[in-house]
Amino acid sequence: MxxxxxxxxxxxxxxxxxxxxxxxxxxxxxxxxxxxxxxxxxxxxxxxxxxxxxxxxxxxxxxxxxxxxxxxxxxxxxxxxxxxxxxxxxxxxxxxxxxxxxDQNHFFEQYASIKPWLINDSGTVDKELHQSAADRAKLDGLYECIMCGCCTSGCPSWWWNPEKYLGPAVLLQAYRFIADSRDTASGERLGALSDHFSVYRCRDVGNCSWVCPKGLNPMGAISDIRRTLLKTSL
Ligand code: SF4
Ligand code: SF4
Incomplete structure (x- = not known):
């Protein structure tokens, strides 16, 4: 037994x-x-x-x-x-x-806060938005997230600052749209993340990536956001 x-x-x-x-x-x-x-x-x-x-x-x-x-x-x-x-x-x-x-209400409220949908203000919404194979490949490892919350629930930084730090799942989703060549709101998206807490409370321990049942790397996505923020602030 x-x-x-x-x-x-x-x-x-x-x-x-x-x-x-x-x-x-x-x-x-x-x-x-x-x-x-x-x-x-x-x-x-x-x-x-x-x-x-x-x-x-x-x-x-x-x-x-x-x-x-x-x-x-x-x-x-x-x-x-x-x-x-x-x-x-x-x-x-x-x-x-x-x-x-x-209770996952707060988790999904944080998800909604990053506007998890494609924003395109180029006036071509009634047409197909083409993307090169290379640009499409940038979404691999991001679009597969199923928002199970295993990573965010395992993140010590999120336990301590759940009101201010967005946590790994939501940040991976945020990067999924920042990295999308068809999205025209990446500047606005990055601006919303540029405070001391939303992204920067990550301490790179990697518990999130260790537990992800889809084999994704939220810690890597968070590093990519920080790198992009750094580049845009230069
Ligand atoms: S554990 Fe993986 S699949 Fe689940 S929410 Fe986090 S990144 Fe997404
Ligand atoms: S690497 Fe960052 S997001 Fe992942 S568990 Fe550690 S503090 Fe949380």
Missing amino acids: IDVDIYRYNPETDREPHMQSFFVDDDFGKRMVLDVLEHLRESDPSLAYRRSCREGVCGSDGMNINGKNALACITPVTEAAGSGKLILRPLTGMAVIRDLVV
């Missing part, structure tokens, strides 16, 4: 959070963490977590799995737990609503 410890907290009935132990058959070792949760919820429908696509695309089931933020649907049980326990906690740095479900 595999021992599974899960963080439980129901604010309507619990005075404080606690870990609850479950057991699943050894066969679950070959399956994904989300399969374990789905199985356990058949016998305990009160167990709360988010999920949607179960293909690592929607970004809903980010959680802390044996100490590392990851997506439950694409994390094999044995890879996370080895021969020990599977330990599931909510994403760090975000308030818990219930069990493994965290």
Whole structure:
């Protein structure tokens, strides 16, 4: 049997959070963490977590799995737990609503603040906006972000300054538009990031890039923003 410890907290009935132990058959070792949760919820429908696509695309089931933020649907049980326990906690740095479900409102408000859409004021909005293959390649490693929040939740600088520092996911998304040759608002976008906190609270530790389940490099995107800010201020 595999021992599974899960963080439980129901604010309507619990005075404080606690870990609850479950057991699943050894066969679950070959399956994904989300399969374990789905199985356990058949016998305990009160167990709360988010999920949607179960293909690592929607970004809903980010959680802390044996100490590392990851997506439950694409994390094999044995890879996370080895021969020990599977330990599931909510994403760090975000308030818990219930069990493994965290409040991501602030995270998505910060996302909205960087205007995550293409801005083009060249008067050609009714035409196709062409882009060279080289310019299109600059978006690789950026457009794939699914906003799961695993990186931002694992960022110590964001824990300390969540109101002022935008965090790695939002900054990677900001750079995705700054780097887009079709976007005409990069000056405005960079101006909005040029204070002491929005970008510069990153301390280059790289926890964000270490945990990203899509293999992206938010720390690198933040460095690119800082480099671009430096160039534009010369
Ligand atoms: S950069 Fe990676 S970890 Fe961060 S939100 Fe995007 S996909 Fe998730
Ligand atoms: S490298 Fe920067 S953004 Fe990434 S976890 Fe560290 S402080 Fe946060």
